[in-house]
Amino acid sequence: MISFRRFVRGVDEPVWVEVLNSAYRDREDWRAFTVEEFLQEQKRPNFDFEGRFIAELDSRAIGVAHAHVDKLRDDGKGFIRLGVVPEFLPSGVAQQLLEAALSELKDRGMRTAEAWADSDQAERIQLLEGMGFERVRVFSTMEADLDDIPRGLLENKQVEIRTLRKDLDADIELFNWLDNESFKEHFNYRPETVEETRHHLLSNPYFSEQDVFFAVLDGDSVGSVGVGIDEKYNLEKQVKAGEIFTIGVLKGYRRTGVGVRLMLHGLESLKSKGMVKAILGVDDSNPTKAIRLYEEVGFRVKTKHITFQKDL
Numbered sequence: 001m002i003s004f005r006r007f008v009r010g011v012d013e014p015v016w017v018e019v020l021n022s023a024y025r026d027r028e029d030w031r032a033f034t035v036e037e038f039l040q041e042q043k044r045p046n047f048d049f050e051g052r053f054i055a056e057l058d059s060r061a062i063g064v065a066h067a068h069v070d071k072l073r074d075d076g077k078g079f080i081r082l083g084v085v086p087e088f089l090p091s092g093v094a095q096q097l098l099e100a101a102l103s104e105l106k107d108r109g110m111r112t113a114e115a116w117a118d119s120d121q122a123e124r125i126q127l128l129e130g131m132g133f134e135r136v137r138v139f140s141t142m143e144a145d146l147d148d149i150p151r152g153l154l155e156n157k158q159v160e161i162r163t164l165r166k167d168l169d170a171d172i173e174l175f176n177w178l179d180n181e182s183f184k185e186h187f188n189y190r191p192e193t194v195e196e197t198r199h200h201l202l203s204n205p206y207f208s209e210q211d212v213f214f215a216v217l218d219g220d221s222v223g224s225v226g227v228g229i230d231e232k233y234n235l236e237k238q239v240k241a242g243e244i245f246t247i248g249v250l251k252g253y254r255r256t257g258v259g260v261r262l263m264l265h266g267l268e269s270l271k272s273k274g275m276v277k278a279i280l281g282v283d284d285s286n287p288t289k290a291i292r293l294y295e296e297v298g299f300r301v302k303t304k305h306i307t308f309q310k311d312l
Helices: 013-023 035-041 086-090 093-107 122-130 169-183 194-203 231-237 258-274 290-296
Strands: 001-004 051-058 060-068 077-084 112-118 133-145 161-163 209-216 220-229 241-249 277-283 298-312
Touching: 001 077, 001 093, 013 035, 013 060, 013 077, 013 231, 035 241, 051 093, 060 086, 060 093, 077 086, 077 093, 086 093, 093 122, 093 290, 112 122, 122 258, 122 298, 133 290, 169 194, 169 209, 169 220, 169 241, 194 241, 209 258, 220 258, 258 290, 277 290
Parallel strands: 077 112, 241 277
Antiparallel strands: 001 051, 051 060, 060 077, 112 298, 133 277, 133 298, 161 209, 209 220, 220 241
């Protein structure tokens, strides 16, 4: 018989890591993470220990769920993440974990629950829709070849590129401000704190290398792009890929070639480090129509991810 219990901090980290690695092992955008990385992730300023459940069958962990509440949000939205060991998917444990997570979010005062599924996860989509979730957004993972970075695009040649210095608080604060200003119109936006930005830049357990570049026009920083390399991902997948983990331009400077300049610089930076592919993610409903820029510089859609919501 399947039983459920709550996550015990300082004890269940290996169990959590093992189940998630098993649940997502076939996903192209997933690489196995370690207990040490999970412990480092726990130092993230908005990390939520509560709302974590482990499903067991004969004392073996076969699934996990996290009913995540972001203490810095004020919109009453909570987030659900599920992971089930593949051979136990027919057991119905995913539905039971989802029910536990929904109850947890409601008990914690949330008014809306959000969950995700890849477009090819028919069983997950059927489960979510069967429990009253509705599709609200589609998110694309895109990929570009770095041996064919396009030339002759309408980049703003007046833009100077400056590298963020991680030892300067002023640069970290500037990046935090630019990122928040550039993304405040986006779905699920909430302002990121300086502490969160600092942790991402200095203590990210997944990027072995990362850089941020500012776009400077007439002495003002008007946008930024961040690139990172996960060496463990590349070893596991036997690829040489880097990630554009953020790119944003202040509203008054969009469609002036600033974004093109930033993107091309980010791609050249990854190429200079020996990468042959670049990866990024984008909301298909991005209000800046950024997906058009990405297609223009050679990105193509690899996978689609669907966001679902349910009123509680």
